[in-house]
Amino acid sequence: MRARIHTAIDGLLTTPPHKDTKAGLLYAACMANRPNDLSTLSRFGPVLQAVGASGTYESVVKAVATLHSNAGGSPLFSTAVRDSRVEYGVRVLRLDRPSLGMSRAGFRGRTCHDQAVQASYRQMLRAFMSIAQEAGLLRGTFWPDAAAAADAVYAFEERLQVFKTIGYKAWRAARDNMLPVASTTDLELPAAVLGMEGVQTPKGTAMVKYPAYFGALNKWIRAGVVGNAQNGRAVLQTYLAYKVTRSFAEADLLGPDATAAWWAYRMVVKGTKAPTPRLNRCASRVGDHFPIAVTAAFMAEYFDNSKAEFARSMVTDIRAATAAMINASDWMDGPTTAAALEKLAATEARVADNTPNGAEDDTTDIVIKPGDYSASYLSAATHDWRRQWHRLAAPRADRQANLRGWETNAAYSSSRVEIYIPAGILQSPAFAPSAPHALTFGGIGRTIGHEYTHGFDNRGRAYDGRGLAASWWSPESDAAFYAKARCLVNLFDGYVPPDLPASTVDGAHTLPENIADAGGIRSAWAAWQRRSAAGAVGPTNAVLSAKFSNDQLFFLGFAQTWCRRVRVERQAAKLKSDVHSPARFRAEGTLSQFAPFAAAFKCPPGSRYNPPTRCSLW
Template identity: 30%
Template sequence: MTETDTPKSAKKPRLTSLEISLIAIVSLFVIVIVVLLILFATQSNEICTTADCTQSASRLIGKMDASVDPCDNFYQYSCGGWLKKNIIPETHAKYGLYNILKAELEVVLKGDSVLEKKVEREAAALTKAKTLYKSCINERLIEQKGGAPLLDMLPDIFEWPMAVDNWEDDYGKTWRLEDVIARLNWKYATQVLVYFFVYIDDGDSTSHIIYFDQQMSFGLLSRDYYTCKGRFAEACRAYEKFMFDLAKLIRTDRGLKISETDIKAEVTRVVDLERDIVSATDPLLLPNDQVLLYNKMELRELNRNFTLEIDSQKFNWSYFTAKIMDTVNIKVPESEKIINNYPSYFVKLKGVLAKYTKRDLQNYVVWRFVMKMVEGLSRPYRNTRSAFHKVLTGKISEKAVWRRCALYVNSNLDKAVGRLYVQEAFSENSKELMEEMIKDIREVFISNLNDLAWMDEETKRAAEEKAQAIRERIGYSDDIMNDEYLNNEYKDLSYSAEEYFKNILQNLEYGTKKYLQKLREKVNKDEWIIGAAVINAFYSSDVNEIVFPAGILQPPFFSKGQPKSLNYGGIGMVIGHEITHGFDDKGSKYDKDGNLKNWWTPQSFRKFLELSRCFANQYSKFSWDLANGLHLNGNNTLSENIADNAGIRQAYQAYKKFVKRNGEEPRLPGTDLSHDQLFFLNFAQIWCGSYRPQQALISIKMDIHSPVMFRVLGSLQNFPEFAKAFNCNKSSNMVSDNICHVW
C-alpha cells in the first residue's frame, strides 16, 4: 500500500498568523500571572534559613515561655524560659543580658589576641595596657605584699587615727581639713564632704568651669539604710564590722595594741557622722533639676556665705581650691566663676561639722578612702568586706581575678583596650547599617512632632532643630587606631608588672588631673565620651550627641545578618531611647548646642510636665514582690521611663517604614510569629534578668532605671500597636486604661 493524501474531510483548519499571535500573547499573560501569584505566595511564606536567622530563632524561642498569655504578662511570656534556665551566679547581685555580654567581652579582652598576647612591636600604649593587666593578675605577688602598700601611703593623707597610736601628737597639730580632702580629691580620686570637679559649664557648652557639689556617695548607699532599723539593721551591723575588722587588721600588721572597746567607739562616731552628712544632703532636689542646681557665683562668695568650722579652724574655700588646682599649674583667683550646686547642703554641713572633732573627721574621710582600696590588697584585707557585700548585695563570692582585671584595665585605659577590642571583634560593616537606622529613627522623631497636639508650633520648630543637631558616634573613634595619638594619650603613665597597688594609685591621680587641667581649655566636642569596648549606649546633653560603642553592636541588639525586625526591636529601641534623652525631663532643659537654656514656650512646657507626671504616677503604682512589695519611685526613674516609652514607639514606626520600602521579611524558622511580634519579643528579651532581694531593694532606692520587668511592662502597656500585634483585648493586663504618651 502506497502512501496517499489524507482525505479532505479529515484535514484540520489552518490558523492565521494573527490568531497564533493572539494565542501566544494570552498564554504569556496567563503564565506571568501564575508566576507572580506563585512568587507572592512563596515570598509571603518564605522561611529564612541563613545561619543568622537560625541562631536568632533558636535564641528567641529558647528564652520564651509560650504557655503564658502575651497579653497577660509579656515579660513572663518573653523571658519565662530564660528565667527558668538561668540562676544568678554567686559573683552577681543581678544577672541578665548585659552581664552575659559583659562576661563574653571579658573573655575577648583576656584572650591570646588581646591583653595576653605578646607582640614584639606595638604601640607603647598597648604594651602599657598589658603591663597593667599583668600586674593585676599577679596574685602571688599581691598576697606577698599583704597590706603594706596601703599602710605605706596612709601618712600621705595624715593617717587613719583609729589605726595608729598618738595621732594627735604626730598629725593632729598640723592637720587641716582642706589639706586632707584636697589631697584625697586630686591624688586619690576620693570625693568626701565636698564634691569638687571640673566639667563643661552647663550655661556655656564651649567652656569648662569648677563645680562644688554635695557629697554624692556613701558607704551604705542611701539615707534609708542609716535608720539602721528593720530591714536595714543587718546592713548597718555589717558596715560597722567591716570598718572594725579593717582597722583591727591594720593595727595587727603594725604590731600595735588593740582595744576593741576603743575601736568600736570610734567606729560608732564615724557612722554617726556619716548619718548626719547624709541628712544634710538634699534629697528633694533631684540631680536632673539642672536649672535649680545652676548657681553661678564668684569663689569669694563661698568664704563669705558658706563658712565651715572644725575645732575652731575655719574652712578656707580659696585655699582648698588652690590646693587642688595648683597640682595642674592653674591659678584660681577670688573672682573665679564657679557653680555651687547645693547651697543648702553647705549651710547644713556647717551645723554637722560643729558636732565633731578633727579626729572624727579624719577617721571618716580616710575610712571612705581605705574601704575602696582593699580591692587591690591581699585576701585577708579583701575578706574584711565580704560579709558586708553579701548583706548589702547578696553576692556570695568575688569574680575570677582575670575577669576583674580585664574590666579594670578597660575602665582605666579605655582607648588602648578599645583599639585591641576593635581589631579583634568589631565588624566595620556595622557602621553603615547603624547610620541608616539612626537616620530612620531621627526622621520618625521629627515627623511625630507634627502629631503632638500639646506642643505649639514655635516649640516644635525648636525641638526639630535640636533633633537635627544631635551628633552620632558609632563604634569607636578613628583616633584610637593611630599609634601616635594613642601613645600621647597615655604618655604620663608608667606601670610596673610587680606593683599593682602603686599602679592603682597612679591611675587615680592621672584620671583626676586629666579633667582638672581642662579648666582653661575649650570643650572639644569631637572627643569621644566613652571607650569602644563597652556594652552600653549614651546621650550627652552638654554636647547633644548619642554614642553607640562597638561593644553593644552585637546580637541580640544588632547584627547585619539578623532580621531587621530584631535590629529595630533591639538597637533601634536603644537609638530612639538615646535620642529621646535629649527631650526627657533633664535633656529638655538644654538647647541644640548643649547649653542650659529654655527653648520652650511656657504653655508647651507646662503641658510637657503634665504629661510627664503621667509616667511618674504610672510607674509608682508598680510594686515588686522581690523587694518586699515596695513600690517603684516613678520620679527617680522618670527620665529613663520617658526614653523607654518613646524609644519603643519610634523604633517600631521606623521598622514599619522599612517594611513599606522593602517588603515583608522572610519568616524565622521554627515559629509562626509575625515580624511585628518578633520586634516586640526581641525588645523584651533584651531585658530578661534576675535580681537578688538585696539588689532589688538597692535598685528601687538608687537606680535611675526601672527594674527590667517594669521597663518592658510599662512601655508596652502604653503602646497600642503592641496590643494590636498580639490581638490583646481591652481588658488585658497589657492594655492600659490610661495611656501615657509624651514623644
C-alpha cells in the first residue's frame, strides 16, 4: 500500500496545480538526475578542521551545533520535544543518545548476517571517508588513507556503543530524569550546543533519558579531545565528517557515487536486492517536509467526505465496543474499571485530520530554488530543526499529528491520549466502503480497536486520561493483569519462524503489540456483530458471497492486512529489535485465541486455531 501512496503523491506533485508549489518544485529537484557534486559538503570543511587544529571545547561545540542545525546527522546526541509526563500542558526537551551506524547487535553480533553487515558497513565507511577526504573535511588529520580513517570511525562508534550501554544500564535503574541543563556538568556539551542555537528549555530543565551516557561522553571529550592533537581531535573531526557525509548521501545530496555506497550497505542490512526506488524516497521526503500541503492534495484526490464519515462512524462503534470489553473484564475491580472507562472516554480520535498547528506547520521560511535540490533540501531541513523549537516554546497544542496524513500507518499516543487514523491508511483493501463492510471492519476496524487497546497494554496502562504517569490500578487488578498477560508472553515465546528454526519470537518484548492485537480483534468484531444484526452489512459481492459468509469475510479482511514478503535476513534482524511479532504470528496468535474465528470456519477442536484453552485479557 505504501508504494501505491508514493505513486499517488508522484502523480499529484508532477501535475498542475501542485507541480508549481514548493512541494512540487522540491519533488522535481529531488527526482532529477544529478552528477557527483561535493560543493555542499565542502562548506563544512572549515568548522570541522577547526576541531582538529585548535582542539578547544568551543570548536567542538561549534562543529556539533553546525551539523545538528544543518541536517548533518545529529552527532553525539539527539533531541526531541515531548509532552511532560508529570505536569499537564507542559512541553519538555528530551536529550537522548545518538543513533549509530549499526545497532548494538550489529556491532557485537556473530551470526552470518551480522558479519555480512559489519563487512558492508566497513566498506561504506571507506567510501564515505574517501568522499569526505575529497571534500576537504579531513584536512589536517594524520590518516594515511581513507581506510585508516574508516577504521578510526568504526572504533569510535564502538566506544560510543559502550557509552550507550553504560547509560542504558543506569536508565534501567532510574528511568527518565528531569535535570537542570546548564548547571549539570554531564550535560555540558548539549547545553552549550543548544545555547549556541538560542534554544531555551522550559524551567531550564530537560528530560535526560541516559545521564550516564552524557557523563561518559563529556569526560572523554574533556580528557581525550581537548588538547589531544595526536588522537582525540583527529578522531572526533573524522567522526563528524562521517556523520555529515552519511546524512547527505542518504538524502541523495552528493550524487550517484555516494548514494550507491549508502544503498550497497542498506541492501545488506535489509536483505534486499535493489535500493528503494527514488520515487518512493522523494515522495516520502517531500511529504515529511510539507506534510500539510501534501496531505491536503492527497485527500482532495483520494479521500472524500463520505469516506471520512464512514471512518468516523466506525470509530464511534469501536470505541463503544471497547468500553463494553472493559466493562466485561471481570478480573478488574470496580474502581479500576471506572478509571479505565474514564481514560477511554478521554481518548481523542484524529481521523484523517490535517489541521495545521500554527507556527509549527508554517513553511513560509522554506526557500525552494527550482532545479537546486541541495539548497532547497537544506532550507527545508533547517526549517525542520527550527520547528521543534517552535513546539518547545509554545503551549500544548490542541492538535498535533503523530503521523503524516498521507502515511499508511496508525498510532496511539500515550502522552496525548489520542489515536491517529490518517487518510493514507484509509484506503483499499483495508478500508473499502464500497465493498462488503465485513472486510473493512476486519481490516481497518481491527486497526482502530488495536490503537484504542494500546491505552491499556502493559505500557499504556501506566498513564492516566491526561497522559500523565499515574498508578490508577488497584493492587489486585494489577496482579490479575500481569497474570493474564503472562499467557500471551508464553504463547508468542513458542512461535518459531520456519526459515529461522534457531530463533523464537520474544513474547515479553512484543507484549504491547500482542495485547493490542488481541483487544483490537475483539472490539472490531463486537462492533461488526452489532452492525450485522441491524442489517447494516454494506454492499454485496456476488463472487465473495458465493464462497464466504459475512463473518468469514471479516476474518479475511483481518488476515489480508498481514500479507508480507520479508527476507530471512531482515526477519532475523527484526526478531532482535522490533516490538511487533512477525506478521504470520500476529495473524495466528490473534485468531487462535479468538473463538469466533474457529466457529466461523468450523476449525476442529484441538486444532491449531481451536485450542482447548485460550489466553484472555481484554
